[in-house]
Amino acid sequence: MSAVKSPFNLISQVQLKGVIIAVNFNAPGSWHDSCVAQPIYEKLLKETPDGFYLVADTAFPRGSVEIEGRIVAPIKTGERLRGTNEEIEERFAYDRELLSYRQTAEWGMRSIQGSFGRLRMPLQINDKNARGDLLEICFRLHNLRARRVGYNKIEKVYMPEWKKTLDDEEIWNHFEDMVFGDQQQKDRVSRFHVHPEYQN
Amino acid sequence: MDAVAFQFMQEAEDEEDAIEADMYNTQLSAALLITGAEASRDLRIERRNQTRNYLCRPQLQPNPRHNTPWQALFNSRNDRAFITTMGFDVKTFELIVRSGFGACWLNQPIPRADASTRGESRPGGRSLDAWGALGLVLHYLNSTMLEISLQQIFALIPTTVSRYITFGLQILLETLRALPDAAIQWLVHDMEFQDNSDLVVARHPRLHGAFASIDGLNLPTQTSDNPEIENATYNGWLSEHFISSVIVFSPRGECSQIPI
Numbered sequence: 001m002s003a004v005k006s007p008f009n010l011i012s013q014v015q016l017k018g019v020i021i022a023v024n025f026n027a028p029g030s031w032h033d034s035c036v037a038q039p040i041y042e043k044l045l046k047e048t049p050d051g052f053y054l055v056a057d058t059a060f061p062r063g064s065v066e067i068e069g070r071i072v073a074p075i076k077t078g079e080r081l082r083g084t085n086e087e088i089e090e091r092f093a094y095d096r097e098l099l100s101y102r103q104t105a106e107w108g109m110r111s112i113q114g115s116f117g118r119l120r121m122p123l124q125i126n127d128k129n130a131r132g133d134l135l136e137i138c139f140r141l142h143n144l145r146a147r148r149v150g151y152n153k154i155e156k157v158y159m160p161e162w163k164k165t166l167d168d169e170e171i172w173n174h175f176e177d178m179v180f181g182d183q184q185q186k187d188r189v190s191r192f193h194v195h196p197e198y199q200n
Numbered sequence: 201m202d203a204v205a206f207q208f209m210q211e212a213e214d215e216e217d218a219i220e221a222d223m224y225n226t227q228l229s230a231a232l233l234i235t236g237a238e239a240s241r242d243l244r245i246e247r248r249n250q251t252r253n254y255l256c257r258p259q260l261q262p263n264p265r266h267n268t269p270w271q272a273l274f275n276s277r278n279d280r281a282f283i284t285t286m287g288f289d290v291k292t293f294e295l296i297v298r299s300g301f302g303a304c305w306l307n308q309p310i311p312r313a314d315a316s317t318r319g320e321s322r323p324g325g326r327s328l329d330a331w332g333a334l335g336l337v338l339h340y341l342n343s344t345m346l347e348i349s350l351q352q353i354f355a356l357i358p359t360t361v362s363r364y365i366t367f368g369l370q371i372l373l374e375t376l377r378a379l380p381d382a383a384i385q386w387l388v389h390d391m392e393f394q395d396n397s398d399l400v401v402a403r404h405p406r407l408h409g410a411f412a413s414i415d416g417l418n419l420p421t422q423t424s425d426n427p428e429i430e431n432a433t434y435n436g437w438l439s440e441h442f443i444s445s446v447i448v449f450s451p452r453g454e455c456s457q458i459p460i
Contacts, residue, residue: 018449020384021412028432029442033416037446040414043386052393054414054448055407071414090406097404105415108449112417115287117343123443125422125429135419135445137373138341140382141287147381148292149283 018108019146023139026132034061044070055102074098081196088196112142205231254358255348261355264327268355270335286338293338296372297330299379304371305330310363327360336361337368387411387450399451412450418442 022043027036034041044054044067056073074095075081081088113119116138123131205228261268273281279289286293309321323329328336336354339345347361356364376382387393396411404410421443424430433441 018451020447021450022386022448023384023445025443025445027444028429029418029421029435029438029440029444030432031444033444033446036416036444037414040446040448047386047388049390049393051409052397052411053409054412055410056414060414060416072410094406097406098410101400101404101407101410102413102415104451105413105447105449108413108447109415109417112447113419116341117345118341119419121344121420122441123419123421125424125433125441131421131443133369133373135443137369137376139384139447140373140376140379141341143384144292144296144376144379144382145287148295149287149289 018104018111019143020108020139025135025139026128032061037061041067041070055098055105057102057105072098074102075194077194079194081194083196083198085198088198112138115145116141205235253348255351257357260351260357264332264355265329269353270332270355274331274335285342286335287342288338293331293334296375296379297334300375301334301371302330304374305333305368308367308371310367312363327356328354328364333364333368334372336364337372340365340369396450412448414446414448417445417447419445 022040024036024039048070053069054071056071058073058076060071060073075091081091083091118134119138123134125131265271273285277290282288282290282293288296306323307321309315309317309319310326311317332354336350336356339350339353347358347365350356350361350365351358354361387396393411397407397409400407400410418435418438419442421433421441423441424433430441433443435442435444
């Protein structure tokens with residue numbers, strides 16, 4: 001296709017694919033995420049260059065001193081912020097981007113749980129290895145599909161249709177942005193759930 | 201039967217002859233015993249019937265290698281149909297078969313309790329070929345359907361379905377572990393981190409250094425009989441039994457593969 005390759009549409013599709021680069025699975029459900037994520041923390045500490053970090057949601061544990069700054073999450077409700085007007089505004093803007101990017105993790109989960117229906121059935125409890133194998137198969141198949149099939153048939157079937165005219169293309173390329181931008185503009189609530197202290 | 205027996209008893213009482221009455225009594229006890237045994241047998245069959253939720257050959261297509269719904273799907277070679285039922289297009293489906301699944305299916309004997317696992321495999325005697333086996337396993341993974349439905353689609357009897365699924369999953373995992381495109385691999389070079397981060401920054405200009413997103417995934421599991429395991433899998437926050445995983449998603453797919 002001769003469609004314009006703006007970085008924007010390229011990324012929105014690539015994000016949809018979400019190849020899994022690390023996973024620790026088959027842990028008992030009572031474990032705290034911080035225990036389950038231990039091997040991933042190791043990777044963050046030992047196999048990740050400085051200055052690079054993962055994005056998580058506010059509930060994800062990133063408390064321990066060693067991994068501070070390696071996992072970043074939006075501000076928690078009730079948190080206290082201090083700074084000049086610009087600093088606080090900048091922090092809010094940064095926060096919105098974190099939140100927006102974190103959504104990719106939800107898309108990834110959805111693409112795993114949505115397509116591997118078997119995972120919706122209660123996993124069998126008595127054979128730990130068989131259960132681990134089943135999970136590993138699903139995660140690896142997810143990656144294979146992300147790399148080989150493209151995200152899904154919607155992309156394949158409808159995308160050329162939606163991009164037929166210039167107008168359509170405009171809408172297609174900036175659709176998410178429009179909606180999300182509107183949301184951002186209309187979001188007058190989230191800032192009241194934290195406590196900014198303006199210092200100017 | 202009981203009513204008849206009761207009538208017998210009444211008649212027996214009317215009889216004046218004590219010896220004859222005795223004989224009747226004996227017959228009566230025997231009749232009661234037989235009736236009781238028969239009733240309990242009926243009850244047992246009825247109870248068992250409820251768990252006999254499977255289909256046998258006469259209720260299925262006669263030959264799993266011909267004219268089954270699976271054969272129709274497979275012969276259509278239609279990407280949309282393949283993705284809908286199994287999550288992969290025809291090309292990737294074939295890739296899995298060629299990358300080792302097919303060879304494993306042909307070379308390895310299917311483990312079964314009543315035969316030695318060391319013998320030669322006899323793929324010719326099996327109800328499905330390698331493609332059918334992969335189709336069965338992917339149908340199983342991509343749906344919540346009962347084995348009965350799988351029996352109907354693939355025209356297989358119950359033991360065959362469960363044996364093929366167990367074996368198929370095992371060789372599928374073996375295949376995927378050797379397949380580079382199915383690898384789960386942390387980034388290695390600094391450039392990769394930078395590339396990933398660039399992808400994020402193009403969309404979110406303030407997130408310099410963000411290269412992937414992370415989240416936990418809780419999947420429902422059965423409740424264990426073992427109180428220790430039961431306790432370990434119980435998540436008090438969500439009030440259910442779960443198996444937990446934590447997953448890191450990179451923003452990257454293989455860009456070159458995307459037909460834009």
